[in-house]
Amino acid sequence: MIDYFQENYLIILLTFVIILIPILYAIIKRYSIRRRSIMLLGLSGAGKTYFFTLLLHNKQKITYTSIKENKGIYIANNKQILDIIDIPGFEAITYPLIDKYKSSALGVIFFIDSSQFSKNYRDVANYLYNIIHDKVIYTNQIPFLIICHKQDSPLAKNSTAIRTTLETEFEILKRTNQGNLSHPRALFYKHTDIFSFDKIKNKIEFVELNNDPVLDNLKAINWLNNL
Numbered sequence: 014m015i016d017y018f019q020e021n022y023l024i025i026l027l028t029f030v031i032i033l034i035p036i037l038y039a040i041i042k043r044y045s046i047r048r049r050s051i052m053l054l055g056l057s058g059a060g061k062t063y064f065f066t067l068l069l070h071n072k073q074k075i076t077y078t079s080i081k082e083n084k085g086i087y088i089a090n091n092k093q094i095l096d097i098i099d100i101p102g103f104e105a106i107t108y109p110l111i112d113k114y115k116s117s118a119l120g121v122i123f124f125i126d127s128s129q130f131s132k133n134y135r136d137v138a139n140y141l142y143n144i145i146h147d148k149v150i151y152t153n154q155i156p157f158l159i160i161c162h163k164q165d166s167p168l169a170k171n172s173t174a175i176r177t178t179l180e181t182e183f184e185i186l187k188r189t190n191q192g193n194l195s196h197p198r199a200l201f202y203k204h205t206d207i208f209s210f211d212k213i214k215n216k217i218e219f220v221e222l223n224n225d226p227v228l229d230n231l232k233a234i235n236w237l238n239n240l
């Protein structure tokens with residue numbers, strides 16, 4: 014009788030161990046990926062590579078459309094080692110690269126060409142909306158620094174105007190997605206919530222850059238140091 018129970022007990026225990034080990038392994042693997050990448054994102058021509066060169070090489074360099082990612086290491090004041098990854102805005106390569114780096118992302122710096130914003134605000138909104146609502150980025154509550162770049166241009170919109178326009182566009186995108194309940198992003202909001210950057214889980218900060226190497230560097234560095 015005792016043998017029978019002991020045998021059954023052993024089988025149950027073994028089954029548990031066999032099922033639990035892969036589950037535990039998957040959980041540990043998922044949480045052990047060290048997140049230290051900072052993705053530089055934004056439409057083509059927004060100024061990512063220009064900023065990358067300034068931040069990592071302290072040089073104001075003429076830049077051209079990038080066709081592959083640029084990578085570099087930045088050591089923050091708090092000794093944190095960050096991988097800065099400049100991801101080109103050329104659509105065919107942007108999303109595969111974001112998929113490659115997003116699980117190691119600690120933050121996103123999103124660039125907007127403020128001088129072109131009145132022309133391309135829908136493309137900017139679409140891109141930013143897709144990134145913010147990406148499952149990994151949303152779940153990991155990755156913070157965003159949104160850089161309203163090229164403020165030196167006479168046509169530049171300021172950060173308040175850009176933020177308001179983006180919130181309006183996000184509200185439209187949100188309603189469109191909610192109409193289609195099978196859409197992954199339909200689940201993020203309650204019907205009654207009007208979209209605001211303050212209401213979402215990821216911390217979103219807007220700054221203006223003026224093509225002033227010292228000041229511009231400082232704004233981004235402050236943000237990087239406080240991650």
Ligand SMILES: Nc1nc2c(ncn2[C@@H]2O[C@H](COP(=O)(O)OP(=O)(O)OP(=O)(O)O)[C@@H](O)[C@H]2O)c(=O)[nH]1
Pocket residue numbers: 055056057058059060061062063064074075076077078079080100101102103124162163164165166222223224225
């Ligand atoms: N007026 C002005 N121009 C700038 C500023 N920052 C960058 N630029 C210019 O904007 C252009 C595009 O900058 P890039 O850094 O190459 O753009 P990018 O975002 O890397 O673009 P892709 O690689 O195509 O995704 C370059 O000619 C820069 O010199 C700025 O603050 N003010």
Ligand SMILES: [Mg+2]
Pocket residue numbers: 061062063076077078079099101102
């Ligand atoms: Mg570039």
